[in-house]
Amino acid sequence: MSAVAEAPARERSRPVERVREPRWRRRDRWWGAVFLAPQLLGLLVFLVGPLGFAVVLSFMRWDGLGDATWVGLENFRTQLTDPYFGRAVWNTVKIGLITVPGGLVLALLLALALHGVRGRTAYRVIYFLPVVTSSVAVSVIWQMILGGGTDGILNGTVQELFGVTLPSWLEDPTWVVPAIAVVTVWSSLGLNVVIFLAGLATIPPSLLEAARIDGAGPWQLLRSVILPMLSPTVFFTLVVSVISSFQAFDLIYVLVNPDHNEGAQTIVYKVYQQGFREFQFGLSSAAALILLLLTLAVTAVQFKAQKRFVHYES
């Protein structure tokens, strides 16, 4: 063995000299743990604990009050062969398929329009208002707008002005998903706009300037500079939007009342219905786990795909 090859071995064999940490650093570490403890405790009690409990429950039959019975995979079998649950999965996916791309494209266009505009803080506040408004209030307002017959503001106005009868958006199973999508996109638009504006602010002006000097037009600028530079932001909003669209509940529950409209019954609604209305917590937990697996699968695909379109280099 040559001396060169032996050198690292000699290095490794040298005893590591223990350097005593300064007291202030140890004290900081201790205080760090103290400050983190409530958060960690909350995480354990309210997230990890219930998640573990839900996993166990999904293999049991339990009505919330009596004794629980181990049923193995029966709850998953029941869910996966139940056409109503299948429809709920499809409704969830449909809502995601409309709201995610629709919401992101609209938010991006608005952010591009607002970027560099004088007084954009005011616009930012305006667009952000629905995000901080209670989802129940949002739903009630949109109920008034989209109500069926001539009771709804939209339908009543169109009927009055043009004599055209529009569908009952919130009652017709065909139109309920687009109606939900419109309201969801509207209510989440502000958040995405703000994130995109923040992303746009990180693009170095010199880069845009250089592209312009090289003769790039607006479309080329967007396609070759802005979108690649914005791709980490797009990826982030995409992942977050997909997850939140899969978990949507309160807005849909108040806006449509899925009890009376199967077209609006999503997986989260099934979790609520089977758990708290039908007292079948095992079945409900299985539905929640299926939703978790679906979300993880879609997120995994997104992470895999990001390698193709996300550019992290500055």
Add this chain to the structure above:
Amino acid sequence: MLTLAIALSASACSGTNGGGDAKDGKVTLRWSTWGSAEDMAVFKAFTDEFTKKHPNITLKLEPVASYEDYHPKLLTQLTSRTAPDVFYVGDDYIGKLVADGVLAPLDEQLAGPDSKSRPADFFEGIYGGAKKSGVTYGVPNDTNPEVLWFDKKALAEAGITEDPAALNEAGRWTMATYLEMNAKLKAADKYGSIFWNWYGANYSLVNGFGGKVWENGKYVATTDPKSRQALKVLADGYRDKTFASADLLPEGNSASTQFIKHKAGFYAGGRWVVETIRKGGDLPNYDIVPFPSESGQPVQGAVAASYLTLNKDGKHKKEAFTFLTEFVSKEGQQLRLKGGSAVPSVKGAESLVTGDGYPAHAQTFLDVRDKGFANFPDEVAVPGLTKAVNDHLMKIWEGKLGFDEGMTQLQTLVDGMKGRQS
């Protein structure tokens, strides 16, 4: 310190009282129900009266606006042992809560010296799932028997000369006559009958045909020939528009509107329809009749009910019972239901219904209540089952499902949900 805080908060969450076990003998009694702001106002008079009589008890009402959200909240409270001392339970959930043993048995106290509402003061049929193996776990608060309101003007416009109430009194109020009247109404471009899609209307009609819904713990409405015939008549009637579903009529042209505008001959409902008719202003034109039978003899009709129950783990059992027995007693119901639209569940308060002589056959409400049935114990033992059955039937009424296929699917649905509970 942290352990202490957790222990303290855990002890605060356990038990059922929201405070009030003070040494001065004063207790705070928590009770819950569902209902609108108007419903809550009705309870105020009772609460004021009760507080005057029992200054040591402070009543704390915890209402939930919507019926759909009430039981999920109650279940969560029961699971976490934070449920109120006294609470309402709907007739479609009572069976499950009884089976799970979270309600206090009441017979001993109801028969005891402090009782103001003895078991015999209530009609057996309306206990529904609140009784199990002869033990009472809930007392009906009040009722709403399902009857057929009829519009004399609409019937006359359709060329119908016979009065349904008179036919009923003569023992000739048959299913055949009723269906014939519906056909004539349809021919006159009106709805024969308007029904809400719930067990009250559906199962009353099944009873009228002499069918059965549950037998020996099995759902037989889809297999019993007479029940099937009744459901087929409903399905066909909805399809050819002899019947209208109140659930599907648009808000601007609701069942109430149709009825007061004389666009329908019959409207199945309870005493609450009086309010609808008052708005129309044509009071003498309307009267009531029970659901018809094949023979013309009275059959059992459905009676909507809710129950007042005591939390088995409640701390203030004595005070809770005092509240319960006074709430459902004759005096309590007279106070609560005065000028209202329900029918008392207790014997002796009949004048609330017949006192003002409206409708002319108001006694029918009481007759249906006395012999009627609350939702079936087998059905209410499975939470959500009644709703699932109604939702499924609605698909058949709407024509989204063929009748035979719909019946097969309904049986599978009921067996599946019942099986998962057992």
